[in-house]
Amino acid sequence: MTQGIAASPGVVIGKAFLFRPEDPNVPKYVLDDANIEKEIARFHSALDITRHQLEDIKRKSEKEMPGGYSRIFKAYIMILEDPMFVDEVHNEIRNFKSNAEYAVMKISNELIELISKIENEYVSERAVDIRDVVKRIISNLLGKERTDLSSLSSEVIVIAHDLSPSDTALMNKNYVLGFATDVGSRTSHTSIMARALEIPAVVGLGNITQRVKTGDLIIIDGNHGRILVNPEPEVVQDYIIEQKKFQDFERSLDVLRDLSATTLDNHTIDLAGNIEIPEEVESILKHGAKGIGLYRTEFLYIRKKEMPSEEEQFIYYKDAAESVAPDPIIIRTLDLGGDKFTSYLEFSDDVNSIMGLRAIRLCLQRQDIFMPQLRAILRASVYGNMKIMFPMISGVEELRRAKALLERAKMELADQKIPFNPNIEIGIMIEVPSAVMIADIIAKECNFFSIGTNDLIQYALAVHRVNEEIAYLYEPLHPAVLRFIKHAVDAAHNAGIWIGMCGEMASDPIMAPILVGMGLDELSMSPASVPEVKKLIRSVSIKEVREMAQKVFSFSTAWEIEDYVYEETTKRFPELTAWISLRSQ
Numbered sequence: 001m002t003q004g005i006a007a008s009p010g011v012v013i014g015k016a017f018l019f020r021p022e023d024p025n026v027p028k029y030v031l032d033d034a035n036i037e038k039e040i041a042r043f044h045s046a047l048d049i050t051r052h053q054l055e056d057i058k059r060k061s062e063k064e065m066p067g068g069y070s071r072i073f074k075a076y077i078m079i080l081e082d083p084m085f086v087d088e089v090h091n092e093i094r095n096f097k098s099n100a101e102y103a104v105m106k107i108s109n110e111l112i113e114l115i116s117k118i119e120n121e122y123v124s125e126r127a128v129d130i131r132d133v134v135k136r137i138i139s140n141l142l143g144k145e146r147t148d149l150s151s152l153s154s155e156v157i158v159i160a161h162d163l164s165p166s167d168t169a170l171m172n173k174n175y176v177l178g179f180a181t182d183v184g185s186r187t188s189h190t191s192i193m194a195r196a197l198e199i200p201a202v203v204g205l206g207n208i209t210q211r212v213k214t215g216d217l218i219i220i221d222g223n224h225g226r227i228l229v230n231p232e233p234e235v236v237q238d239y240i241i242e243q244k245k246f247q248d249f250e251r252s253l254d255v256l257r258d259l260s261a262t263t264l265d266n267h268t269i270d271l272a273g274n275i276e277i278p279e280e281v282e283s284i285l286k287h288g289a290k291g292i293g294l295y296r297t298e299f300l301y302i303r304k305k306e307m308p309s310e311e312e313q314f315i316y317y318k319d320a321a322e323s324v325a326p327d328p329i330i331i332r333t334l335d336l337g338g339d340k341f342t343s344y345l346e347f348s349d350d351v352n353s354i355m356g357l358r359a360i361r362l363c364l365q366r367q368d369i370f371m372p373q374l375r376a377i378l379r380a381s382v383y384g385n386m387k388i389m390f391p392m393i394s395g396v397e398e399l400r401r402a403k404a405l406l407e408r409a410k411m412e413l414a415d416q417k418i419p420f421n422p423n424i425e426i427g428i429m430i431e432v433p434s435a436v437m438i439a440d441i442i443a444k445e446c447n448f449f450s451i452g453t454n455d456l457i458q459y460a461l462a463v464h465r466v467n468e469e470i471a472y473l474y475e476p477l478h479p480a481v482l483r484f485i486k487h488a489v490d491a492a493h494n495a496g497i498w499i500g501m502c503g504e505m506a507s508d509p510i511m512a513p514i515l516v517g518m519g520l521d522e523l524s525m526s527p528a529s530v531p532e533v534k535k536l537i538r539s540v541s542i543k544e545v546r547e548m549a550q551k552v553f554s555f556s557t558a559w560e561i562e563d564y565v566y567e568e569t570t571k572r573f574p575e576l577t578a579w580i581s582l583r584s585q
C-alpha cells in the first residue's frame with residue numbers, strides 16, 4: 001500500500017493505464033479511407049501550432065539573444081513550409097494510408113538521408129534542424145491529439161506523473177474509474193477536477209508511475225489517500241465491502257437534497273456549487289446545491305485549441321443560468337495562469353507563474369480576450385440570476401479598471417440594442433492577502449466577496465498550492481489563515497455586503513461549523529460535498545458554532561485547531577470519521 005494525498009473520495013478497483021503524454025514513441029497505424037482527409041487536416045493543424053511556437057521562440061530570441069541567433073528559427077519555419085516536405089507527407093498519408101505522425105517521421109528520415117549525403121558542410125548540418133522541427137511536429141500531433149484521455153475505449157485507472165488541466169478536462173469520464181499521480185496536492189486543479197467529475201483520486205504519490213505497469217490491478221482509496229498495486233484477493237474483497245459502505249453512506253444523504261442548510265436554531269446558509277465545465281451543471285442539481293457560486297470559466301479556454309468566441313460563451317453562460325434559475329450563478333471572469341495554464345494559446349511564460357501576469361492582470365492587458373467575455377456574460381445576464389466576479393484582485397485600482405471595461409461593454413451592447421442586466425452585481429475573489437487587508441476599502445466598490453482559500457493560503461503562507469513536498473505546510477487551519485478569513489468577513493459585514501467562500505476549504509465538512517460560526521453567508525464547493533456539509537449545518541446551532549469559531553482563536557497551531565474542530569464536528573456527525581483522512585491536505 002502506498003500513502004498519498006486524498007484528492008477525491010470514493011473507492012475503485014480496476015486495471016491500470018500508464019499515461020505518458022511525453023512518450024516519444026511514434027505510433028504506426030493504417031487509416032480508414034474515410035479518415036484520410038481528416039488526417040491531412042490534423043497534420044496541417046500540427047504545422048500551424050508548430051509555426052506559432054517557433055514564431056514565439058523567434059521573437060523571444062530576437063529580444064534576448066541579439067546577434068542573428070533568431071535566424072535559425074526563421075529557417076525552421078521555412079522547413080514547415082517547404083513543399084517538398086509537405087507534399088511528400090500528403091502523398092504518404094494518401095497513398096499508404098499512414099497516420100500523420102508516422103508519415104512525418106518517414107518523410108523526414110528520407111529527407112535527412114538525402115541531404116546528409118550532400119558534400120557541403122552547411123547543407124548537411126541542416127539535418128539537425130529538420131530533426132528538431134520534426135520532433136516538434138510529432139509532439140504536437142501526439143500530445144494534443146492522440147494521447148489525450150478522451151480516446152480511451154475501456155474502463156481504466158489512469159496512472160500519470162501529472163495530469164494537466166486539459167488532460168483532466170478532456171478525460172472521458174465513462175472510462176476513467178479513478179486516477180493516481182506522482183505529484184500534486186489537494187488544491188491542485190487536477191484534484192479539483194477529480195472531485196468535480198466525482199472520480200476517486202490520490203495524488204502526490206512520489207513515483208507511482210515507476211511502480212505500476214499498464215494492466216496491473218489497482219485499488220484507489222480516495223477517502224484515505226491510498227493506492228494498492230496487485231493486492232491479494234482477500235484485500236480486494238475487503239475493498240469491495242468498503243466501496244459498498246461508502247456508496248451506502250452517500251446514498252443515505254440523498255434525503256437532504258431538497259432541504260435547506262438551516263441550523264437547529266433557524267439560521268440559513270446558502271450552499272452553492274463550483275463548476276469548471278458546462279456538463280457539471282447536472283451535478284449541481286443532483287446534489288441539491290443552491291446555484292453556482294463559482295463558474296471557473298478558464299476551462300472553456302483550456303479544453304479547446306482556440307479562444308471560445310463571444311457567441312459560444314454566451315450560450316454556455318445562458319444555458320447554465322437557465323438550468324439553475326432562480327438560484328444565482330456567479331460567473332468568474334477568466335482566471336488563466338498559475339497551474340491553470342494552456343499551451344494552445346500563445347502567452348508568455350509569465351502567465352504560468354503564480355505571481356505573474358495571470359488572471360485579472362492578463363485580462364486587463366489583453367482586452368481582445370476580456371471584452372468578448374464581458375459582453376457574453378452581460379448578454380447572458382438576462383436569462384437568470386447572474387452575478388460577475390473578478391479573480392486575483394489585489395487593489396482597488398484593478399477593480400476600478402475591470403469595472404470601467406464592464407461599463408464599456410454595457411455601452412456597446414446598449415448601442416447595439418442588445419439586452420443585458422444593467423444592475424448586474426459585481427463581486428471579487430478575496431484570494432490575495434492585500435485584498436484582505438484593504439477589504440473595508442474594496443467593499444465600498446463592489447456588491448459581494450468570495451474568499452478563494454486555495455490561493456489565499458498559498459500567498460499567505462508562501463506555500464505553493466501544487467507542491468506535494470511542502471503540502472504539510474499548506475494548512476487551511478493555520479491561525480494566520482483563520483485571522484485573514486475573519487478580517488474579510490467582518491470588513492464585508494461592516495460595509496453591508498455579503499461574503500461567501502469558494503475555495504476548497506468550503507468543501508470540507510470538518511470546516512463547516514467554524515466557517516458558519518465566523519459569519520460566512522455562503523459556501524460554494526464541489527457539488528458532491530454539498531450533502532455532507534448540509535448535514536453538518538443541520539446538526540448544529542448558530543450559537544454553538546459561533547462559540548467554536550471564537551474558541552479556535554485561542555489555539556496556537558493548525559494541529560491544535562484541527563484536533564479541536566475534528567472532535568467537535570465528528571461528535572455531531574459521527575459517520576464522517578470513517579471517510580475522512582486528516583492532515584493529508
Ligand code: PEP
Binds near residue numbers: 296335454456504
Ligand atoms: C481559490 O483560489 O480558492 C479559488 C476558488 O480559485 P481557483 O482554485 O480557481 O484558483
Ligand code: MG
Binds near residue numbers: 391431452454
Ligand atoms: Mg484562485
